[in-house]
Amino acid sequence: MKRVLITGITGQDGSYLAKFLFNKGYEVYGTYRRLSTPNFWRLEYLGIFEKVNLISVELGDAGSIVEALKLSEPEEVYHLAAQSFVEASFESPVATGDITGLATTRILEAIRQLCPDARFYNAATSEMFGWTGVLKGGKPLNEDDVFRPMSPYAAAKLYGYWITRIYREGYGIFAVNGILFNHESPLRGLEFVTRKIANEVAKIKLGLSKELRLGNLDAKRDWGYAPEYVESMWLMLQQAKPEDYVIATGEAHSVREFAEKAFEIIGLDWEEYVKVDRRFMRPLDVPSLVGDYSKAERSLGWRPKVKFDELIEIMVGEEVKRWEGWLKGERFPWDAPNYPSENRILTRALRM
Numbered sequence: 001m002k003r004v005l006i007t008g009i010t011g012q013d014g015s016y017l018a019k020f021l022f023n024k025g026y027e028v029y030g031t032y033r034r035l036s037t038p039n040f041w042r043l044e045y046l047g048i049f050e051k052v053n054l055i056s057v058e059l060g061d062a063g064s065i066v067e068a069l070k071l072s073e074p075e076e077v078y079h080l081a082a083q084s085f086v087e088a089s090f091e092s093p094v095a096t097g098d099i100t101g102l103a104t105t106r107i108l109e110a111i112r113q114l115c116p117d118a119r120f121y122n123a124a125t126s127e128m129f130g131w132t133g134v135l136k137g138g139k140p141l142n143e144d145d146v147f148r149p150m151s152p153y154a155a156a157k158l159y160g161y162w163i164t165r166i167y168r169e170g171y172g173i174f175a176v177n178g179i180l181f182n183h184e185s186p187l188r189g190l191e192f193v194t195r196k197i198a199n200e201v202a203k204i205k206l207g208l209s210k211e212l213r214l215g216n217l218d219a220k221r222d223w224g225y226a227p228e229y230v231e232s233m234w235l236m237l238q239q240a241k242p243e244d245y246v247i248a249t250g251e252a253h254s255v256r257e258f259a260e261k262a263f264e265i266i267g268l269d270w271e272e273y274v275k276v277d278r279r280f281m282r283p284l285d286v287p288s289l290v291g292d293y294s295k296a297e298r299s300l301g302w303r304p305k306v307k308f309d310e311l312i313e314i315m316v317g318e319e320v321k322r323w324e325g326w327l328k329g330e331r332f333p334w335d336a337p338n339y340p341s342e343n344r345i346l347t348r349a350l351r352m
């Protein structure tokens with residue numbers, strides 16, 4: 001059985017990827033971090049909480065990364081853990097540089113020393129392109145376009161992108177960058193704009209809220225469906241040669257369009273409910289991003305299936321179902337924190 005280590009298994013992509021790899025027959029190990037309230041609801045929601053092995057790792061702590069590699073002895077490593085919220089990177093730029101950027105080197109260096117034959121996936125991002133989207137006049141961006149980051153998050157990710165290439169070219173490690181454009185799902189964090197809109201629209205439909213406060217409505221993003229995107233990560237590590245790939249849908253839509261469509265689904269006019277609020281504006285915001293996934297299609301056989309309208313239907317539908325359940329007294333998955341059962345958590349006792 002192939003062994004795999006996923007950093008950030010409690011996040012949106014980590015949990016979908018864990019399920020995907022478990023179904024492929026992998027023995028799945030994942031890193032989580034100690035929080036005052038446990039955060040395993042996505043793994044529970046997908047029904048794989050009891051099927052993965054959990055190892056506590058703090059990305060700022062190189063020793064914990066070394067221990068995770070020793071305990072899991074992986075053939076594949078998917079590095080997904082990061083401070084992933086662009087807005088928060090303006091509030092904590094130094095911590096974001098450390099956790100989202102430098103930690104990639106901590107992991108690569110541990111791989112180089114302990115398991116150099118392991119294949120490594122790095123979660124790079126379309127956010128690295130930044131202003132290039134404007135310079136290219138809204139044309140889809142590919143692997144050869146230049147990066148002009150516009151946030152501390154993007155600058156940190158760009159560092160991670162280059163250090164991944166340096167370990168590939170300098171040490172021969174099978175290390176790839178997935179340059180993924182925005183991908184969403186009902187498991188997205190609540191602060192990201194798609195889930196924020198879907199959640200609030202559902203509450204408005206059920207009379208639980210009266211308005212939706214948003215920032216920059218003009219920003220355009222290329223939004224895909226997360227469960228499809230995690231498959232591309234796996235495909236990248238199954239190739240004969242390590243290369244970097246753009247993963248996207250090839251379509252850009254504005255935040256305004258997203259809100260308009262979400263309200264249309266529940267039969268309301270978005271303009272009556274959406275208020276622009278400066279608190280949700282950023283010091284700099286990438287105006288437009290759209291990706292060209294033709295290399296991934298050619299080499300990996302990957303193409304997106306769920307596009308803009310269907311994505312919004314899935315997300316709004318799921319939130320309406322959840323809030324209807326809540327009105328009947330059901331709990332949300334994140335309202336019932338759970339600890340992993342003892343046989344699934346690899347503790348310090350095992351490390352000694």
Ligand code: NAP
Nearest residue numbers: 008010011012013058059080081082084123125180182183
């Ligand atoms: P996410 O839901 O925010 O998950 C991030 C994961 O990182 C969580 O498991 C989180 O743990 C963990 N983490 C954060 N800080 C940590 C720390 N100091 N030590 C250890 N673990 C830490 O992000 P996602 O949407 O799944 O994205 C996965 C990766 O892809 C991220 O690197 C993101 O930057 C990148 N990316 C995402 C997109 C997208 O559209 N989703 C696009 C391109 C690239 P907690 O659960 O405890 O917070």
Ligand code: GDD
Nearest residue numbers: 084086125126127181182191192193214215216219280285
């Ligand atoms: N979060 C948020 N909240 N964004 C808003 C709001 C709001 O109230 N109003 C407008 N926006 C705009 C943001 O300014 C941005 O232009 C766009 O909506 C998308 O914001 P997010 O959903 O927070 O995502 P992001 O594009 O900044 O970053 C996501 O995608 C990147 C890939 O391009 C994250 O998942 C990153 O981790 C990822 O790398």
